[in-house]
Amino acid sequence: MRPEPRQSVERMASLPNRISDLLWDWAAWTPRSPALIDSEHFWTYGDLATAVRSAEAFLITLSIRAGDRLMVVNENGRATISLFLAACNLDVWIVLANARLSAAEIAAIAGHCQPRRIIFTVEVSAEAAAHAEIYGAKLHDLPWLGKLAAGPLHEVAEPEPVHASSEEQVAALLYTSGTTGAPKGVMLTHRNLLFNAAIAGGVRGCVCNDVVYGAMPISHVSALASIFLSSLYAGACFVSFPRFAPDQCMREITRGLTVLQGVPAMYSRLLAHIHETGASLGPHRLRFTWAGGSPLTQGVKQAIEKLTGLPLHNGYGTSETSPSIATTRFGEPRSDCAVGPPIPFVEVRIVGNDEQPLGPDEVGEIWCRGPNVMKGYYKASDMTAKAITADGWLRTGDLGKLDTEGTLHLCGRSKELIIRSGFNVYPIDVEAVLMTHPKVQQVAVIGMPAAHGNEEVVAFIQPVKDRSLTQGELAAFCAERLAPYKRPSRYVFCGALPASPTGKILKHRLATIASAQA
DSSP states (O other), X not given: OOXXXXXXXXXXXXXXXXXXXXXXXXXXXXXXXXXXXOSSOEEEHHHHHHHHHHHHHHHHHTTOOTTOEEEEEEOSSHHHHHHHHHHHHTTOEEEEEETTSOHHHHHHHHHHHOOSEEEEOTTTOHHHHHHHHHTTOEEEXXXXXXXXXXXXXXXXXXXXXXXXXXXXXXXXXXXXXXXXXXXXXXXXXXXXXXXXXXXIHXXXXXXXXXXXXXXXXXXXXXXXXXXXXXXXXXXXXXXEOSSOXXXXXXXXXXXXXXXXXXXXXXXXXXHHHHHXXXXXXXXXXXXXXXXXXXXXXXXXXXXXXXXXXXXXXXXXXXXXXXXXXXXXXXXXXXXXXXXXXXXXXXXXXXXXXXXXXXXXXXXXXXXXXXXXXXXXXXXXXXXXXXXXXXXXXXXEEEEEEEOTTSOEEEEEEGGGOEEETTEEEOHHHHHHHXXXXXXXXXXXXXXXXXXXXXXXXXEEEEEOTTOOOOHHHHHHHHHTTSOXXXXXXXXXXXXXXXXXXXXXXXXXXXXXXXXXXX
């Protein structure tokens, strides 16, 4: 394992005990520095500290205790951030659920985690207000937090044990987006999230005078840890929006953003907006752009780099790893879509079907071990034991390979591997080719059962708006660029691909769409 950089060693040694300690430190050191901007408010670190103390007092009046689960049905904004930090300071487990989930999904999460109360950020989200009505939540208008609705007290909910150690005390219970099945409750400790903020944020070069874009949902671990907490760790300014909009993003870039991070779907929407409207990006202060959360394609990478004049960095992680596993290094951009070497203090190995390590450039399942690995799945010890080996390796379920230099390359999810006529087809390879077609905005590829136990390759296409596209065009395009066994046998056109609030395509829903169209 390569020696860790001095800066990373120092950051690791100086991690605080609780996430909220970061705020108290910055409020003491630089109380007048900008901390949070949203559509209506500008807060310094002193202001943010006052708001978090107000949120603490509010939670105490709601009879929230240390060890309780507090569920917040939310979209981004000052209330969500304040409640999160207040919960961290009170040793409360916060359960962040995106308000755009369905009523059934919200009910399933609440039924599983048994929260002491549910709070709804009704001021910034009509969807949160609709959920609040279902639960008979009472409206509160608070000086610092704005309008919130609090559901009834769940008196029989028992608190979890409280631990002094940051490695044991859970900060956030996040439910996976369910892209490949039923969501699970991922227990992330203060140490998990602080490690990611310090180390992953450090290798991306985040500093105190940065202005960081924050429209990805904080209910997702990537936005929570890699964007918001990394900016908090650095003492930077976080610019918060309830959701992403391309015109708003362009406007904020010209106003002075220095760091732009998001999922590839966000960048695809930005490019589509520019194509449809003829908008252009003028002078800007951006110094760093980064993509993660789902595979990045070469076409999107090159187009964004041309737009900003900056390298688009790439990274990889999972909800279970807080989330970072690997990322390209600031100052060391790549021309391909590799996700870079593992971050400091994290080990990665590639294993075969026999769970034995594979050599360089061999494709297998990605395993990960380090301070980023979750405490486990909530109320699911058997599932946790299947995911994490006795010696601490997390089985990610993703496919990849390490090259001779130790750089990680993604190949897809093991469950998504398509076996066609005895050949392995990795959907990411087919998607990367289709995304280079000028009339394709988004694409997802899955395998579906075919005759004689075989599988067929099915491509779901979201065309660029107002551009006609036919199956024949795509078939001819792929025939020039893909081996015969990789070429889709079917193309299914969609107005919009089903996606999570973060923009991640929900592949488990695609087979139903294909069957309905057939």
